[in-house]
Amino acid sequence: MAQGGGTEQKKEQQPEVNHFDGVKRGLSVKLLLLTIIFIMIAEILIFVPSMANFRNTWLRTHLDNAEAASIVYLDIANERLSDDAAMKLLETAQANTIAFRLEGRSQLLATSGTLTEIVEHIDLANATPFSSITSAMGMLYMPSDAQYRVFDATRSIGGEIELVQEMKYIQAALWKYARNILFLSLLISVFAAALVYLALYRLIVLPIIRISSNMDAFSKEPENAALIYQPSGRGDEIGVAESRLTFLQTDLRKTLKQKQHLADLGLAVAKINHDLRNILASAQLFSDRLTSLPDPTVQRFAPKLIRTIDRAVDYTKSVIDYGKAVEAPPERRNLLLRSVAEDVREALGLDQGSEIRWQANIDDMLEINGDPEQVFRVLMNLCRNAHQAMRDMHDEDREHLLCVSAEQSDEGTAIRVKDTGPGIPEHIQPKLFNAFQASTKAGGTGLGMTIAAELVRAHGGTIDIEKTDADGTIFKIFMPHNGAE
Numbered sequence: 001m002a003q004g005g006g007t008e009q010k011k012e013q014q015p016e017v018n019h020f021d022g023v024k025r026g027l028s029v030k031l032l033l034l035t036i037i038f039i040m041i042a043e044i045l046i047f048v049p050s051m052a053n054f055r056n057t058w059l060r061t062h063l064d065n066a067e068a069a070s071i072v073y074l075d076i077a078n079e080r081l082s083d084d085a086a087m088k089l090l091e092t093a094q095a096n097t098i099a100f101r102l103e104g105r106s107q108l109l110a111t112s113g114t115l116t117e118i119v120e121h122i123d124l125a126n127a128t129p130f131s132s133i134t135s136a137m138g139m140l141y142m143p144s145d146a147q148y149r150v151f152d153a154t155r156s157i158g159g160e161i162e163l164v165q166e167m168k169y170i171q172a173a174l175w176k177y178a179r180n181i182l183f184l185s186l187l188i189s190v191f192a193a194a195l196v197y198l199a200l201y202r203l204i205v206l207p208i209i210r211i212s213s214n215m216d217a218f219s220k221e222p223e224n225a226a227l228i229y230q231p232s233g234r235g236d237e238i239g240v241a242e243s244r245l246t247f248l249q250t251d252l253r254k255t256l257k258q259k260q261h262l263a264d265l266g267l268a269v270a271k272i273n274h275d276l277r278n279i280l281a282s283a284q285l286f287s288d289r290l291t292s293l294p295d296p297t298v299q300r301f302a303p304k305l306i307r308t309i310d311r312a313v314d315y316t317k318s319v320i321d322y323g324k325a326v327e328a329p330p331e332r333r334n335l336l337l338r339s340v341a342e343d344v345r346e347a348l349g350l351d352q353g354s355e356i357r358w359q360a361n362i363d364d365m366l367e368i369n370g371d372p373e374q375v376f377r378v379l380m381n382l383c384r385n386a387h388q389a390m391r392d393m394h395d396e397d398r399e400h401l402l403c404v405s406a407e408q409s410d411e412g413t414a415i416r417v418k419d420t421g422p423g424i425p426e427h428i429q430p431k432l433f434n435a436f437q438a439s440t441k442a443g444g445t446g447l448g449m450t451i452a453a454e455l456v457r458a459h460g461g462t463i464d465i466e467k468t469d470a471d472g473t474i475f476k477i478f479m480p481h482n483g484a485e
Contacts, residue, residue, distance in 0.1 A: 031200050035193035043185035047178075052132035054177050055139065058170060059150050060124060066093035067154050067161050070100070070109050086110035096147060097164035102157070116147050118164065124152035136174065144168035207238045211245060218249055222256055308347065330371035330458050337415070338362040340372060341404045344379045348387055350402065356390055361405035368413050368479050374455045378463075379404065379417065381448040382475050386419035389473075393422055412461070412480035420472040429465060 069092050081089065089098060089110045097111045119142065122135065139148075144167050151162030211229065218227045228249045231242040341360045350358040368375070383402060390400040403418040424432065433453040456463045459479055466476040 032193055032197045035196045036189050039189040039192050040185065043189060047181055048133055050181065051174065051178065052136040055136040055174060056124060056127060056132055058173050060152065062093050063152055063161050063163060064155060066095060066098050066163055070098060071157060081110055093163055094169045095163040095165045099162050100159055102159035118149050119146045120148040122148060122150040124150065139167060139170055140174055142167050144171055222253060330374050332369050332371060334367045334369055335372050337366050337368050337406055338364055340376050340379060343376055344383050347380060348383060356387060356400040356402055359401060359403040361403065366406055366408060370459050370479060378452045378455050381452040382417040385448060386417065386421055389421035390419055412478055415477040417475045418472065423470050423473055424468045
């Protein structure tokens, strides 16, 4: 009691942790941030080629403007533009020089006279996507007063037009375009992230919160059937997790109920055992007095009665030990198996006049190495079950036979218990050796086969159903010569 109270006090001192608060605080924010980041990365991947496309479009537009403004002067042979007209044309094209190459000859149409070293030559007709991207990115960081040459085929008159421009004009256009794209990308990212976030929050985060909340509540009251999670019926991975959680909680609740049943049974057995030992002690006194009577019948049955009562007393002594742990290890010695089988027959009251015929196909000298009491209990449990099954059949036209046979080999001894009962139902067979689950008789405990299996395994042996149908059942016990100690 003191130890249990100390454990409870220790649990009370531990702070209560809400396991799904972290999900609400962390997972949702991470989803939102990651969505924004991923969309921004996608926008950047789109932004770089779009900058190159914008640059090419900007250059092509200026070439077109220069061509359109210059085409009227190209029809005037040997006519030079006035200085004012040339300046207007250069301002329109935002260029320092405008030249044409027509029919194999070059013609300088206008120039500002402020030419410097050309840092880059751009052929729009043969520009590749990669060269356009590297050129556009390089232009952003070149000196603003640097000059470049751009040329392409004319739209209308045939030939080629070229411009020499200063870097500052296209740099201003590129930076303005970049800012606009960045602002637009942020808007798209936030909007798309909000939609993705809401979808993920509804499809993933909320179900996880519900599952975590249910697990937290169920861990505090696992006996409460109302707290078993109700699946949403989804067919995806979340739905599978919900279904498995429901199955796990249902199975756990059954297990806890079974454990509680075992605890209650242990307490009841302890109380019954206490009173039963007192009754058997009185029975021992009376049986001892019977041995002093001269009656021959009494003298014949008194030793058997005393041996049966002594065995019952020994059983009561082992009841509490069995409830605390497992069966005591077998105390082995060589014993005659037929003698043990005869004790079982006498305990069941199978005399010549009984409705169930007894048969023991065991050699009188066949010996096994085992614990006499435990081997008796194994055979007793099997034979008593068979005896009860045949007695409850109420079939007078059918022979009721209970047979125990044994045969030895180099590995060990095979013992068979055969009956002509109704057989074991199919749904009982898989759990026949499980405690409290194999009994089909009202008032049965379902412990007999469990005890028999445990005792056989303690001897290093095995026990199985060799055959069961409407004609009867055969149990096979194999006891090795050198079993586990």
